Amino acid sequence: MEPASAVRRERFDALVEACDAKIVAYVRRRAPEAVVEDVVGETFLVTWRQLERVPDDPLPWLYGVARRVLANERRGRRRRTGLAARIAFEHRAPELPVFAAQVSEAVREALLALSPREREAILLVAWEDLSADQGAVAAGCTAAAFRVRLHRARRHLVRALGPDFQDAKVEPADAAKEACRS
């Protein structure tokens, strides 16, 4: 192996070692178990090819890659779900993340009522423990746009959760126009 390749391989191995568990968990929270290995593998394949672009804080960037790979996988799954389903797509519910059984019905319904972008913003913060700046990298938009998106998502979530959250402390709607168009 050439020295440059060896260094590259070493960096990649370290990256996999450090981030593999978190990426697996991220995918597992959003996709059926049968595709987890494939999606994680594809994520790291992209990482290997674009290793030079991986920032110093790699995790949000990897989440962003995994998010796109998941979207591709979902599109592919829709295509092959069966011709009948493909043609009569109006019978199917919109593509949704996978929630575990222990997620309460109220939370599930509330999350499903959000738009995919808002839902992802909430989940990146709640499940992946990302800050707003990190979440912006994962979502592929600016930090300001992510904050706006998160704020709106939180407000919509409260509304969807019903009266128990009516007195929740939610800031008034931000008039800032969402600048993130990923």
Place this chain on the structure above:
Amino acid sequence: MPLMNDPIDLVRAANPVPQAQPREEDARRRMTAAIVSQEVGRGRFARLRRRLPRARLWVPAVAVLLIAGGTAEALGLLNGTPSAAPNGTLRTLTTSGHLVATGSYSITAIPDLSGGAVGWCFIDRQSQTRTAVPLPASEINAELKRARAHIRALLSGRVLLPGRAGHPGQPLTPAQRRTLRYEYPRLRRLLGTGSLSGLNTTSISCSGVAVPGRSIIAQDGGSSGSTSGRVLVTLTSYVFMTTRQVAAVRVSPTLTILTRADKQLPNGYRIAIAVRQTESKAPRRRTPSALRAVQRPRQAGGGRYHAPTALGYDGRPIPTHREPWKLSDAAVFWQHKPPPKAIRIPPPKAPPSGACEININALHDASPFFGEVVKHIQAFPQLEGTTFLSCANIEFAYQGEGVTAALLVDAQHPGARPGPLPNATEVARAPETFNEPIDEGRSQFITGKRVGGAWLLVQASGSIAQRIAILNRLGTCIRLSGAPCPPPTPARS
């Protein structure tokens, strides 16, 4: 529902995977090996890519993919196909790398019982009942009728698309309307790919041994084709048994199958298994050439045959002997009742004297058929892992059932205590007697016990008790050196 100030806390509490658990080291290593191995083959392509503007590259890339017949194959399989779980789900991939159906498979390893044989037999069973692409004719018509009616209703605006949870339905967007108008006249062609009988196979691959320079121990697989209308659907299965050093098997430039451990396999051997489905245009009429196309479907992607390459955990090819070959010890075949029009030199009618002997005289009403006896036991020190040499076998009828008995010695060190039988467990109330578990899809099972420096095995149907009863009445003789076993007394016919 508890009152919380921040709804995110509630979402956080409902996290389905609260703690990120590290995967097995093995799974990680296999994944990185597959990724890096793909990149080795992509070196030239990557250099070309750096030189050419991205837009221009698409033209030849798309052309190549279309010519190859698998439009997105190269895109879908670059990451390697993980082998399915043992006795579990079998992945089926289309040429575009998409999962279209599932089946099941199981793998079993047993010693090769043929006299003189060295190594393992691998029995793999695959079941693939139906793919998602073709539909039975009755379903096609029903689906066609329903889909057409629904699309007409959607286009006319009488039916709305369902909205997101809690939201009212929505009319079609212009883009959806255009798509449906395009799809509508093509529905029959899309649906009319007919039915597929599927893939249900049981195959045995024998003489599997691990020696230096041979990391793919055995390989199996095959194709089945089915035409309906103008579509030829082909299922091709790939099965490889490898040594433990192999992380993946590269079948073609676009198909790399990851290996996985399986407790059914001895010596830490691994299995790489995948099924690929290809669809292509079938000839209009079943001319002889069309029949040949069905019987011998082309290689997935239209390419030529590629010898499989074993890849190590560093992603690099492991040097391996290309030509399949087997190890064996010279054995003499005998047959109790040769066929009337026998070959020019008829075999002996009774087991000749040799290094080993199995005597069935104590079994009343046993009728011998044939068998093989090794003349002189030869050691095979180059072997890696536990491997047996069958120094004698006999097939006979007993109580209306066919029975096979064999004497197996350690092939590396004949005379040493032979290693364990894979997956066999000791029988209760029968010390030193081992039995392999019931395995669906097989009718005969192996029960064995150690006699001297060898395993005496009986393979038969029926209960364990019946096999143990046969085992205990068989006479044996093993001569590792010096004078051979005396000729056995003629068996009763």
